[in-house]
Amino acid sequence: MRLTALIRRDLRRAWRGGGAAWPVAFFLLVACLFPFAVGPDAALLARIGGGVIWAAALLAALLPVDRLVGPDVEAGVIDQFAVRQLSLALVGFAKTVAHWLGFAPPLMAAAVVAAGLFDLSAQTLLRVEIGLLIGTPGLAALAVATSGLVAGLRGSGAVAGLVMLPLAVPLLIFGAGSIDGGGGALKLLAAVSLLLTAGAPWIAAAAIRAGMD
Amino acid sequence: MTALAFADVGCVRGGRPLFAELAFALHDGDAALVTGPNGVGKSSLLRIAAGLLRPSAGRVVRDGAIGLLGEAHALDPERPLAQALAFWVGGRATAALAAVGLDRLADVPVRVLSTGQRRRAGLARVIGSDAPIWLLDEPANGLDANGVAMIAAAIAAHRAGGGIVLVATHQPIVLPSARAIALAPCG
Numbered sequence: 294m295r296l297t298a299l300i301r302r303d304l305r306r307a308w309r310g311g312g313a314a315w316p317v318a319f320f321l322l323v324a325c326l327f328p329f330a331v332g333p334d335a336a337l338l339a340r341i342g343g344g345v346i347w348a349a350a351l352l353a354a355l356l357p358v359d360r361l362v363g364p365d366v367e368a369g370v371i372d373q374f375a376v377r378q379l380s381l382a383l384v385g386f387a388k389t390v391a392h393w394l395g396f397a398p399p400l401m402a403a404a405v406v407a408a409g410l411f412d413l414s415a416q417t418l419l420r421v422e423i424g425l426l427i428g429t430p431g432l433a434a435l436a437v438a439t440s441g442l443v444a445g446l447r448g449s450g451a452v453a454g455l456v457m458l459p460l461a462v463p464l465l466i467f468g469a470g471s472i473d474g475g476g477g478a479l480k481l482l483a484a485v486s487l488l489l490t491a492g493a494p495w496i497a498a499a500a501i502r503a504g505m506d
Numbered sequence: 507m508t509a510l511a512f513a514d515v516g517c518v519r520g521g522r523p524l525f526a527e528l529a530f531a532l533h534d535g536d537a538a539l540v541t542g543p544n545g546v547g548k549s550s551l552l553r554i555a556a557g558l559l560r561p562s563a564g565r566v567v568r569d570g571a572i573g574l575l576g577e578a579h580a581l582d583p584e585r586p587l588a589q590a591l592a593f594w595v596g597g598r599a600t601a602a603l604a605a606v607g608l609d610r611l612a613d614v615p616v617r618v619l620s621t622g623q624r625r626r627a628g629l630a631r632v633i634g635s636d637a638p639i640w641l642l643d644e645p646a647n648g649l650d651a652n653g654v655a656m657i658a659a660a661i662a663a664h665r666a667g668g669g670i671v672l673v674a675t676h677q678p679i680v681l682p683s684a685r686a687i688a689l690a691p692c693g
Contacts, residue, residue, distance in 0.1 A: 298593065368580055376573075505558055
């Protein structure tokens with residue numbers, strides 16, 4: 294079974310009904326809440342805008358976390374992968390790629406709209422987009438690893454948030470930091486994202502394997 | 507040569523011993539019927555045979571690919587049957603559907619199939635997998651008389667081609683000259 298077939302399957306499942314609209318709508322909704330909360334101070338909004346976009350991106354990545362691995366475990370799909378001697382880490386990697394394709398490109402497009410809401414300058418928007426491009430693979434990987442850990446638990450959505458959000462803090466710090474921090478923060482963001490992308494499929498595989506016993 | 511062998515295999519689930527020192531060997535064309543009351547460990551035995559569960563003792567030898575029919579059909583519910591099946595078996599989907607009598611439902615989404623039709627679809631996945639060792643967990647569940655006869659015929663054809671079949675069931679399925687593995691409650 295080829296990697297592309299796995300990615301296509303997960304992507305199809307993610308986009309079925311609603312498609313890219315869900316993460317985008319959720320992301321914009323979260324971004325919209327902040328101006329209501331902090332008031333119509335244009336200077337303040339422009340200053341916090343980049344950080345808000347990052348926090349909203351984090352929540353959008355978390356949104357489908359209980360649908361990434363759990364349903365496949367229940368439907369026996371993971372069992373079928375296992376008896377075909379397919380590496381579960383490869384399955385985890387395919388899920389990471391599919392999750393990233395499902396939420397990151399639409400979210401980067403929506404970030405342009407959010408930048409308008411916060412009156413961000415073109416230069417700030419560019420930095421945010423570069424940061425998102427580098428950081429979102431790490432977010433997707435973290436979501437898949439979390440999904441593997443909470444698969445089969447009751448009320449997995451709430452537990453998933455508690456597991457994933459603290460681990461995403463480095464991405465948030467360096468992502469938001471790269472907006473006015475420059476190159477150093479961007480490199481650290483890339484390092485964290487790379488570490489998560491490389492490590493998360495193995496964590497997901499070990500968690501799924503442990504859940505089989 | 508295809509083979510599936512258990513050497514003194516034991517299984518403990520949730521701290522409770524299910525069976526111990528189970529030994530048998532199946533070779534080309536052999537079949538075994540695992541019987542016993544509910545909860546005695548039939549499904550666990552099959553999951554151990556599939557390599558999904560580690561035995562608490564002993565060793566399992568598998569020489570050949572595994573086709574597993576578990577409780578779940580593992581077919582994407584929203585997709586048309588033929589496409590959902592093709593994800594697992596590729597171009598063999600049409601022939602496999604014909605073998606289980608579902609060829610007329612190829613374009614129907616999996617979610618609208620009946621229980622018995624899903625069972626047949628699951629068997630089509632095993633037939634299409636081309637694996638020499640079949641592990642079937644309650645294959646006759648939800649099937650009508652025709653379906654049970656269809657399963658018996660599919661198993662016979664698989665054995666005639668040198669395949670191995672291990673069936674766990676509490677329903678009567680005709681398996682000529684099959685080894686009987688009767689599990690009894692332990693302790």
